[in-house]
Amino acid sequence: MNRMEKALFELHEMDDLAARHSAVHDLCPLAKLLTTIAYILIVVSFSKYDLSGLFPLILYPAIVFQFSGIPPAVCFRKTRFVLPLVLAVGLFNPLLDRTAVLRLGGVSVSGGVVSMLTLMLKGILALTASFLLMATTGIDRLCAALRQLRVPGVLVTLLLLTYRYVGVMTEEVGVMTDAYHLRAPGQKGIHHSAWGSFLGQLLLRSMDRAGELYSSMLLRGFRDEFPYVETRKCAGKDVLWLGFWTGSFLLARFVNIAQLLGSLAVR
Amino acid sequence: MHMADALLAPAVAATMYVASGAAAGVSIHQLKKEDDPQKLPTMAVTAALVFAGQMINYTIPGTGSSGHMCGGMLLSALLGPQAGFLSMIVVLTIQCLFFADGGLMALGANIWNMAFYGCFVGYYLIWRPILRGNSALSQRARIVLASVLGCVVTLQLGAFSVVLETSLSGITELPFGAFMALMQPIHLAIGLIEGAVTAAVLVFVYAARPALLRDVDAQGGRYSLKATIAILAIVAAIVGGGLSHLASSDPDGLEWALFGNAEAGYSENMGLDEEDFGLSSSAADTAGAIQERTSFLPDYAFADSDSAAGTTVSGLVGSAMVAGAAAIICLAGGFFRRKKVAA
Numbered sequence: 294m295n296r297m298e299k300a301l302f303e304l305h306e307m308d309d310l311a312a313r314h315s316a317v318h319d320l321c322p323l324a325k326l327l328t329t330i331a332y333i334l335i336v337v338s339f340s341k342y343d344l345s346g347l348f349p350l351i352l353y354p355a356i357v358f359q360f361s362g363i364p365p366a367v368c369f370r371k372t373r374f375v376l377p378l379v380l381a382v383g384l385f386n387p388l389l390d391r392t393a394v395l396r397l398g399g400v401s402v403s404g405g406v407v408s409m410l411t412l413m414l415k416g417i418l419a420l421t422a423s424f425l426l427m428a429t430t431g432i433d434r435l436c437a438a439l440r441q442l443r444v445p446g447v448l449v450t451l452l453l454l455t456y457r458y459v460g461v462m463t464e465e466v467g468v469m470t471d472a473y474h475l476r477a478p479g480q481k482g483i484h485h486s487a488w489g490s491f492l493g494q495l496l497l498r499s500m501d502r503a504g505e506l507y508s509s510m511l512l513r514g515f516r517d518e519f520p521y522v523e524t525r526k527c528a529g530k531d532v533l534w535l536g537f538w539t540g541s542f543l544l545a546r547f548v549n550i551a552q553l554l555g556s557l558a559v560r
Numbered sequence: 561m562h563m564a565d566a567l568l569a570p571a572v573a574a575t576m577y578v579a580s581g582a583a584a585g586v587s588i589h590q591l592k593k594e595d596d597p598q599k600l601p602t603m604a605v606t607a608a609l610v611f612a613g614q615m616i617n618y619t620i621p622g623t624g625s626s627g628h629m630c631g632g633m634l635l636s637a638l639l640g641p642q643a644g645f646l647s648m649i650v651v652l653t654i655q656c657l658f659f660a661d662g663g664l665m666a667l668g669a670n671i672w673n674m675a676f677y678g679c680f681v682g683y684y685l686i687w688r689p690i691l692r693g694n695s696a697l698s699q700r701a702r703i704v705l706a707s708v709l710g711c712v713v714t715l716q717l718g719a720f721s722v723v724l725e726t727s728l729s730g731i732t733e734l735p736f737g738a739f740m741a742l743m744q745p746i747h748l749a750i751g752l753i754e755g756a757v758t759a760a761v762l763v764f765v766y767a768a769r770p771a772l773l774r775d776v777d778a779q780g781g782r783y784s785l786k787a788t789i790a791i792l793a794i795v796a797a798i799v800g801g802g803l804s805h806l807a808s809s810d811p812d813g814l815e816w817a818l819f820g821n822a823e824a825g826y827s828e829n830m831g832l833d834e835e836d837f838g839l840s841s842s843a844a845d846t847a848g849a850i851q852e853r854t855s856f857l858p859d860y861a862f863a864d865s866d867s868a869a870g871t872t873v874s875g876l877v878g879s880a881m882v883a884g885a886a887a888i889i890c891l892a893g894g895f896f897r898r899k900k901v902a903a
Contacts, residue, residue: 296615296617297612297615300612300615300659303658303659304658307658329664330664330665333565333663333664333665334570334665336565337565337566337568337569337570337573337665338569338570341730341731348882348883349882351882351883351886352882352885352886352889355886355889355890356889358890358893359889359890359892359893360893362893371659371660372660376564378562378563378564378567379564379566379567382567382726382731382732382734383731383732385732385733385734386732386733388733389733389734389735390733405733408733412566412567412731413566415565415566416564416565416566416567419564419565419566419663419664419665420564420565420660420663422664423565423656423657423660423663423664424660426664427657427658432657435657445584445585445588447588447591447592447600447646448584448588448646448649448650450600451600451603451604451607451646451647451650452650452653452654454600454601454604455603455604455607455608455611455647455650455651455654456650456654457604458604458605458607458608459608459611459612459654461608462605462608462609462611462612463608463611463612463615465612466612466613466615466616467612470616481617482616482617482618483616483617483618485618485760488618488756488757488760488761489760489761489762489763489764490764491616492609492613492616492629492761493760493761493764493765493768494764495609495613496606496609496613496638496761496765497765497768497769497772499605499606499608499609500602500605500606500638500772502605503598503601503602503604503605503606504598504601504602506601506605507597507598507600507601507602510601550882551881551882554877554881554882555877555880555881558877558881559877
């Protein structure tokens with residue numbers, strides 16, 4: 294499987310997950326979008342040493358995974374893009390911040406280690422929330438929610454249209470890459486003599502195709518913007534979902550729940 | 561160069577959203593003024609092509625590694641800066657939403673770092689002046705020069721922004737200078753490769769259908785593409801040689817931060833002995849002083865170390881309880897799902 298086929302697989306996988314039905318899938322997309330934004334904002338607002346304060350926020354993805362039936366393994370596979378950069382930035386913290394902040398048994402743990410772990414947890418939680426939004430909402434319903442938030446129609450239509458064509462283009466580039474490598478076995482990438490023509494030819498064909506595409510869209514009644522059949526206003530349960538979670542996130546932000554529970558248990 | 565949410569403080573992320581949103585607003589306004597409805601599908605198809613094209617590996621001659629093309633410069637050369645910028649926004653949004661490449665909150669910063677510089681700075685300050693200017697270079701040579709220079713400059717600006725945004729967010733302990741010293745040279749190499757690949761694609765488009773490219777006319781210049789590449793190589797060798805001399809005579813950012821530079825008057829930076837580091841110096845003793853000097857936001861320390869030690873135990877126990885609760889939720893969910901499937 295080449296890179297393009299893997300990307301296509303991931304796109305189709307997300308579409309399949311979003312097409313499922315569950316209590317979370319059936320919520321209003323706008324409520325889910327706002328909840329996700331609130332969650333990410335709260336997660337990243339924790340101080341870099343507040344690992345215990347941040348920890349209770351793992352309950353949100355844990356509960357949403359369960360209510361939606363989305364397999365967590367799919368999400369953790371996607372962390373491969375984000376975690377390396379987060380790790381690269383956080384890896385220097387233990388080297389440069391050696392102030393001991395706690396002792397576990399006989400071992401001192403430095404502030405750098407705590408801040409690195411907090412950074413990694415923040416990265417994973419923020420990514421998981423975005424993933425759950427897309428896996429339970431899908432691009433069509435998300436675009437409808439964006440329009441409800443008054444995001445300009447041009448941008449939303451462009452996003453939807455590009456998403457449709459990403460599949461087509463990725464497939465075409467994948468086939469071209471396979472064909473090239475079958476004729477040039479053992480070669481790692483595209484030879485420099487074909488750098489321009491390889492993508493250039495596809496680019497010219499695609500630009501022509503764009504004209505035909507626009508004509509066909511006009512024939513099917515396109516008038517600057519797609520009609521969003523999935524648009525629906527937030528009902529009581531959607532408001533409840535948004536209110537409950539936003540309240541919980543704020544509570545976790547201002548009260549160290551883990552410490553509170555711990556002190557009750559230790560006492 | 562995609563930044564994750566965890567690398568940004570909410571205030572920095574919000575600022576970058578406002579900046580990118582303003583640029584997007586101006587672009588949409590400009591696009592509406594142009595009133596070319598056919599442009600939308602062209603933008604979508606080209607953006608999708610850039611998305612797919614960035615996955616192609618191009619073998620770099622003489623090395624075992626490979627590079628990719630630079631989306632911002634390609635899109636602004638084909639569609640113009642405004643349409644190119646909007647197309648890059650959707651490419652970055654799809655990468656963020658479906659491939660977890662960058663974060664939802666960091667999207668504003670990623671748009672600024674990768675789309676704004678590539679499309680606006682790359683087009684208005686590099687592509688257009690070079691392509692429209694009175695120079696003896698042929699059109700093909702100008703395209704190559706603009707592409708390479710554009711990719712290098714815009715990637716340097718993007719990398720600098722990543723360093724600035726991360727440092728302002730107070731995420732890393734790495735001093736600003738040292739972080740920059742790590743990021744900029746890597747992106748210089750990446751910019752050169754991306755520039756070369758982008759130039760190859762644009763030269764092909766120019767040869768096949770020059771009308772598709774912005775600011776290009778058919779008039780030729782005195783110097784051919786080969787002559788220009790030879791001149792560029794000589795200039796690069798001279799500049800590279802000069803820079804490497806500078807680099808070897810001055811300490812790099814990390815060395816500067818750790819050991820100081822007495823000649824420049826920074827001998828007190830970290831107070832470490834370069835010759836005897838690790839033997840007679842105690843990094844742990846000086847770490848607090850180092851942070852005071854180098855950290856951008858040094859107000860994250862524990863206020864009271866005694867109470868911090870005391871509350872740590874309860875924090876750990878509480879976290880374990882939360883982890884237990886999460887595990888129970890997961891197990892219960894699995895149990896009920898299995899029961900539902902069995903029924």
